[in-house]
Amino acid sequence: MSPGHYLVLSALLFTIGGVGVLVRRNAIVVFMCVELMLNATNLAFVSFARMHGNLDGQLIAFFVMVVAAAEVVVGLAIIMTIFRTRRSSSVDDANLLKY
């Protein structure tokens, strides 16, 4: 089959994740949408690996997964710290670096 199907699915998922990052206000939902975007790139990597017939794309997908897990851990710790001081997990309230 053509890799175009997989790549179109990957592009659609990436776009939906991007819309979620732009539209949603809760920091945890923004995290979920970032995870969606990372998964879309993973799908593209795996389909490229299959297209070229080697395993490097799949290994890069693993690396992306590990980095995503580390990102979620540190990001949730940051969100919890912000929530502890600001009583809110909205990304619009976390504007301390603006001034």
Place this chain on the structure above:
Amino acid sequence: MTGQEIVFTLLGVVAVGSAVMVVTTRQLVHAALWLVVSFGALAGGYLVLTAEFVAWVQVLIYVGAVVVLLLFGIMLTRAPIGPVPRSGEDDPLDSGNRWAALAVAVATAAVLITVLVMGFRDSRIRLEAGGGGAEPLGGSLFRTWVLPFEVLSVLLLAALVGAIVLSRTDIGAEDDEPGTDIPARTGGPAPDGGARVGGAKTGAGTDTGGRTGSGGSKGGGAKVDHSAEIAGAETDVKGGDGKAGAAEGSRGGADGARGREEGGG
């Protein structure tokens, strides 16, 4: 249309539909559960691509660990969950830039789909079984990708240490200075929040004054020590408000420094 394409189309429809539900639903816990459906459909897509190990690791890490972490985060942060607010209210879930998001989405989707479809029109994926199991992946990982693997282990260690440092309140508490007196937009600060933060600030101020005072006493005589102690006590008494406590603490520290200068001279 082959069987693989049918299965892939079904999985793709499920993945895109549940991803849309993640973005649009108003219940945050439901968003996390739709995310599970989307990741599961993607794992099925990996299986169709004969990448079995990636599929099972996807199920283990994303469905098993990341979504559970996100659910913990939702339940610990008391997220705003509820129906659509009436017109005029500030929606706690939806930021105002819908049209900008729509424009960015259309542009991104158009560019990506055009480039990918045009670029890979002639290539083919031959789907035969095997090749994506744990054994060839492990061989490739530990032969050609050893260095990134080790770097990733260091990254995981750094994430572990960083999460512990961020979530513990008794380390690094001296230098979080500003921002606690700005009220949050949604809900407003809880009544115990301000008091507790003020107490912590006062404690830090007293600590500063006392420490500088002890330095002064080391350098100088008994009079200097006494004044520093008075400054510290003043901090302790007046520390009802967070900012007042911090100001008193810094003044106490200044007193102690002056005492040390006098003692040296």
